[in-house]
Amino acid sequence: MSLLNEISEAVIAGNVEGTREKVKLAVQQEVNASSILNDGLMVGINEIGVRFGAGKIFVPTVLMAAKAMHEGVEVIKPLLESDGPTTVGKAIVGTVKGDLHDIGKKLVVLMMRSVNIDVIDMGSNVTAEQFIEGIKEHNPQIVGLSALLTTTMNEQAHIIKAFEEAGVRDQVKVLIGGAPVTQGWANKINADGFAADAASAANWAKEYVT
Numbered sequence: 001m002s003l004l005n006e007i008s009e010a011v012i013a014g015n016v017e018g019t020r021e022k023v024k025l026a027v028q029q030e031v032n033a034s035s036i037l038n039d040g041l042m043v044g045i046n047e048i049g050v051r052f053g054a055g056k057i058f059v060p061t062v063l064m065a066a067k068a069m070h071e072g073v074e075v076i077k078p079l080l081e082s083d084g085p086t087t088v089g090k091a092i093v094g095t096v097k098g099d100l101h102d103i104g105k106k107l108v109v110l111m112m113r114s115v116n117i118d119v120i121d122m123g124s125n126v127t128a129e130q131f132i133e134g135i136k137e138h139n140p141q142i143v144g145l146s147a148l149l150t151t152t153m154n155e156q157a158h159i160i161k162a163f164e165e166a167g168v169r170d171q172v173k174v175l176i177g178g179a180p181v182t183q184g185w186a187n188k189i190n191a192d193g194f195a196a197d198a199a200s201a202a203n204w205a206k207e208y209v210t
């Protein structure tokens with residue numbers, strides 16, 4: 001079994017320590033950080049999603065896998081982050097109200113930072129009011145809204161409406177994403193952009209602010 005396979009298996013097994021050690025080993029062997037993420041960790045968590053969706057595993061198993069994934073991401077974080085001193089723009093990013101999924105959102109934050117965008121991570125379960133406060137406090141050019149549930153996608157629409165009502169919609173570009181989100185949905189709810197993954201989100205943000 002290749003080391004990347006071992007990493008995905010460790011995530012699937014919810015083996016937090018094993019994931020950390022195997023990712024460290026991959027880094028020592030100079031495996032590219034993006035490959036560790038996309039071909040190792042992500043493969044594992046996606047398989048967990050399939051098994052969970054099929055009712056073969058339950059929430060505690062998913063939580064352990066998520067913890068293992070987090071641990072692996074922590075190891076490669078310094079390799080994905082930029083060490084450039086200049087910031088080219090500012091964004092606030094959060095997972096919308098009612099939604100606790102934060103792994104993808106954290107990756108979006110990480111990748112945006114890697115292209116020198118100053119990102120305020122608002123966390124998960126973030127209300128429209130908190131996003132509006134965030135805009136007033138931090139004055140970002142970009143607001144990123146992550147949603148992983150078909151139910152919480154509607155909250156993205158609600159938040160954009162709330163921005164209009166609060167008179168802050170024109171101050172920011174709104175980027176949306178998350179597994180069930182599509183470009184069609186972005187068009188429908190009047191978002192400015194959609195990104196399918198964290199790297200595309202960073203590219204979109206960079207293009208907009210530079």
Ligand code: B1M
Binds near residue numbers: 042066105176179
């Ligand atoms: Co949940 N969950 N979960 N879960 N969970 C899903 C999303 C689900 C698809 C699983 C399934 O059934 N197959 C399903 C949703 C079904 C649906 O809505 N149609 C589901 C469900 C049902 C639930 C609960 C309702 C289960 C329950 O309690 N009965 C519950 C809801 C809790 C809540 O939020 N209120 C729940 C809970 C959980 C855990 C807490 C156990 C855990 C989350 C832990 C955590 O995040 N700290 C969890 C997990 C881990 C998953 C799966 C297995 C993995 C999600 C993940 O982290 N993927 C997921 C199945 C799946 O997605 N395959 C599932 C890896 C991550 C890197 O990918 O988040 O997609 P992702 O992010 C990507 C892109 O989407 C994109 O870039 C990221 C990186 O490339 N992206 C953006 C994300 N945000 C973006 C924002 C952008 C741009 C791009 O711009 C701003």
